[in-house]
Amino acid sequence: MWSYQAPLRDMQFVLEHWLDAPRAWRRSPAFEGLDLPLALQVLEEAGRFSQGVLAPLNGSGDRQGCRWTADRVSTPDGFADAYRAYVDGGWPALACAEALGGQGLPQLLDAALQEMLYASNHAWAMYTGIVHGAYLCLKTHGAPWLQERYLPDIVSGQALPTMCLTEPQAGSDVGLLRCRAAPQNDGSYHLHGNKLFISGGEHDLTGNILHLVLARLPGAPSGSRGISLFLVPKQLDTGQVNGVRCDGIEHKMGIKGSATCSLVFEGAQGWLIGEANRGLAAMFVMMNSARLHVGLQGLGHAEAAWQNAREYAAERRQMRAPLRPEGIAAQAADPISYHPAMRRVLLELRTTSEGLRAIGYWVAHLLDQAEHDPDPQARQPAEQLAQLLTPIIKAFFTEQGFRQASNALQVFGGYGYVTEFAIEQTLRDSRIAMIYEGSNEIQANDLLLRKVLGDEGRAFGLLLAQLRDEAGQGGEWVECAGFAVALGKLCGSLAAVVDDVRELSQEDSEYPYRVAGDFLQLCGVTLLALAWARAARVSRALPEDDPLRASKLQSAGFFFNYLPSRVAQHLAAIEGGRAALAFV
Amino acid sequence: MWSYQAPLRDMQFVLEHWLDAPRAWRRSPAFEGLDLPLALQVLEEAGRFSQGVLAPLNGSGDRQGCRWTADRVSTPDGFADAYRAYVDGGWPALACAEALGGQGLPQLLDAALQEMLYASNHAWAMYTGIVHGAYLCLKTHGAPWLQERYLPDIVSGQALPTMCLTEPQAGSDVGLLRCRAAPQNDGSYHLHGNKLFISGGEHDLTGNILHLVLARLPGAPSGSRGISLFLVPKQLDTGQVNGVRCDGIEHKMGIKGSATCSLVFEGAQGWLIGEANRGLAAMFVMMNSARLHVGLQGLGHAEAAWQNAREYAAERRQMRAPLRPEGIAAQAADPISYHPAMRRVLLELRTTSEGLRAIGYWVAHLLDQAEHDPDPQARQPAEQLAQLLTPIIKAFFTEQGFRQASNALQVFGGYGYVTEFAIEQTLRDSRIAMIYEGSNEIQANDLLLRKVLGDEGRAFGLLLAQLRDEAGQGGEWVECAGFAVALGKLCGSLAAVVDDVRELSQEDSEYPYRVAGDFLQLCGVTLLALAWARAARVSRALPEDDPLRASKLQSAGFFFNYLPSRVAQHLAAIEGGRAALAFV
The missing domain is CATH 1.10.540.10 (Acyl-CoA dehydrogenase/oxidase, N-terminal domain)
Structure with a gap:
């Protein structure tokens, strides 16, 4: 169970x-x-x-x-x-x-x-x-009175917020949205339109719900430069219920306990957050946080998958394994955790969930440094690095969450497919995270086109410096020297890829779009390499007889042993992406 | 929809x-x-x-x-x-x-x-x-009277069969099964025991159901050498209902319309099929056919995924694409099928489903040749080749079915996650095929350990000959020359891998178990390469203005462009598998 x-x-x-x-x-x-x-x-x-x-x-x-x-x-x-x-x-x-x-x-x-x-x-x-x-x-963007009125409700949990972007015709392309906001004499706005796929758009957890809604002001430019952000509460302070209603919820593959709502705004009263037509910029503060959170969903699923697979594999006995741990006698059948295919999948589950944890927490730590580092000079690089890493966290983590859930399900065999064991729920729940908050394809474009190529390599240079720094320290401990060498080599490959893509894209402007997905995967694998090189190195701080110390070294060994396979795959695909891609 | x-x-x-x-x-x-x-x-x-x-x-x-x-x-x-x-x-x-x-x-x-x-x-x-x-x-194995009595019911569809292997403690390890068969004076047997995960174990489609049941005779050796096969009809010819009942069905992630039954045999009357204690050999005739069928499930899901993704991607418009097909003017938003990430996934969907089809049908065609080739000398190699390819069909096809379903779901974005569009059902349904009929891990061991290494390379040599034959023909048409060269090279890599694994396994008997999964994937990719090299070559037979001709060449170009990425991945993993694998 x-x-x-x-x-x-x-x-x-x-x-x-x-x-x-x-x-x-x-x-x-x-x-x-x-x-x-x-x-x-x-x-x-x-x-x-x-x-x-x-x-x-x-x-x-x-x-x-x-x-x-x-x-x-x-x-x-x-x-x-x-x-x-x-x-x-x-x-x-x-x-x-x-x-x-x-x-x-x-x-x-x-x-x-x-x-x-x-x-x-x-x-x-x-x-x-x-x-x-x-x-x-x-x-960051609310008027002082709006902050004063609503921030305490959010902090206390008395009201829950929503994020109202998507409309039926505007998903990845938020510029197509049609929801309108009409200014009123009292400084407020009346909102009209339909929003789709709004998580928690209506529910029974709190009395009030605070909708953050993207809409267009009269005469606003078309596309994404004509979008403004509004706060629209479900309950108005007059005691009136506002003109927002939920006209349905989605039946979904997973996260069934989350109400995914269609909302209808019929003259709902709201207030502008930030400047007119600059709604996307204001919303991005929220989206960056949301993307990190979605990445943490991937981590959460990978961890749950790992725990459950480990437990089942230790208990379930089927067939004799070709080898068993020293000192264990043969029985009619061994725990399936002894079988090589299962050991490999269990080690992948462990190295992935623990590796993602280190990286995900690092980004959160960077956000703390960006806000609070006593050295103001250190704040901006921390912020830049966190921004750069956000699409990787979102896309790579969520893909791993789904992959590891599927791996764990496979460990359970037929029992994995029945609802009773619930690992199938992990698989179903995890799949949404690859889609929402900017699909993983959108993240890949954001990473390569905007944050690496569009930034003249500044933030990317910070990442390379971090990787090189770790690679430079690994030699101190003989067990870790190989990991450090591999990380350094990978860092060089990654830098070379970026140089190549930048150069080739001068003549073939579509090239980066064709390889963005593999580039993001390559970055994700590189971050895991950073995670494991450092984990192995710093595990020295643990007492010699601490099983975690042995476990970390063992995991790093496994990870780096299979690293060339993952790197070769994405490098060759980035190479393959040079060829034109047909229209289907 | x-x-x-x-x-x-x-x-x-x-x-x-x-x-x-x-x-x-x-x-x-x-x-x-x-x-x-x-x-x-x-x-x-x-x-x-x-x-x-x-x-x-x-x-x-x-x-x-x-x-x-x-x-x-x-x-x-x-x-x-x-x-x-x-x-x-x-x-x-x-x-x-x-x-x-x-x-x-x-x-x-x-x-x-x-x-x-x-x-x-x-x-x-x-x-x-x-x-x-x-x-x-x-x-093949039934006594004449049993054939006479029951084959017509199967052929006409009046009765449906089941395959009763699994028990709660015996899944992949059929040798652990406990179901008992007690001989009766009339030559029949009374069966006692529990069977789990029996597809169609009970239903309302036919009046009679013919259970093919694995069970142990009194005094039978333990393990898989003491298992016999029995035919146990739901309805006896005496008019009595037999002692089999369904005491529950599973609630599953998918294929919910298929009744997955727990069956209880309580003195159910049955008859031996084949020899005592040789039940697995008899059942294998059935399992080989079933494994090909399960592979075809993967093909079916890949095809359904491809069709639905193609249709949605052509209709859904979001954002402008960096390039569009010649002669198409820009609009506010392009069909998502123009976006590079989507083009790549759509081409993967097409090349996978069409490639799997060629290979899957080839194996069925080999089975026909094995049975009916007018040249008796040709029958055995056809049978050997079909046997060799069966675990690849089962495991590679089903993994692709699931992968392509997930790819297609991603094309649908948020709509892919809601039940209304049903692509999520394709994902859920497809997942079981990686598990049942011998999990994909079992297939990988069967392929490498039994059918390649255990056979001294005879059947594998037949496969290499087929690959080399195709590689040798590709040069006839200039558009296909590159494909033939790539296939030839891949064939060489595959042969070298087998030599290496054979040699290394002399000293490290666990090595083939550690790399069996990647070896199977490599074989699957190689079969796709065969599919596309030949498809491109024989597409010459189509009229020059037939769009299918252009499509086949285009698909082959796409496939071979990304082939090195897939090959590099599995070769490096097989290399990585040389290192020992920890016990978790």
């Missing part, structure tokens, strides 16, 4: 050794008083909530789904109670500023919290998943 | 040009009177049935699923009527011997029929999918 245990031990390893986060916290006045024991205590609490409250609702929420009637959307049994417990625990406020009622903790800890929420119950966590993004968006 | 059209044009291409099947039919007395027009007429009829009867039940069958009560299992509405239409059309008899009431048509045509059934309604086709395997098993 499906189960989930918060991976606190590995989280500690990442915080303490991989990131050396406590050192950064000590340097930063913003995190005064925060140390490792306190951080671990927070994560332990979050783990308890995820394991104890959310995980038990994962399967039942999937079976029950949401129910829609003309006047309300009901979430699965237990979801509202779990939300109250979440609010009572102060979790929405975790990484919000203390001045606004938040706890002022790093986004790094929020990332760990989010991983646990998504791993234990992706559908439930959809309701809370964009809280931090909405908070940042409003805090 | 999901739709399916039988790909008759491409089927004709494979039959007529890729296989040159009519020439083989003319040479074979067994297929006297069969020519291309007749074959195409049969396929057209089969297409009409699949499109018109089965496809409309695909979505409704998924939504409704099967219902279990203690005394019956009900299939979704329309399934029983569709089965009657199938029987009335004489489809169960298609490739059965005329002497037994069959139509005596080649298995090649049956493969095309099966592709269409699986593509249009995988769940429904589960009921009929093992008919031909059961027919072969009984015809």
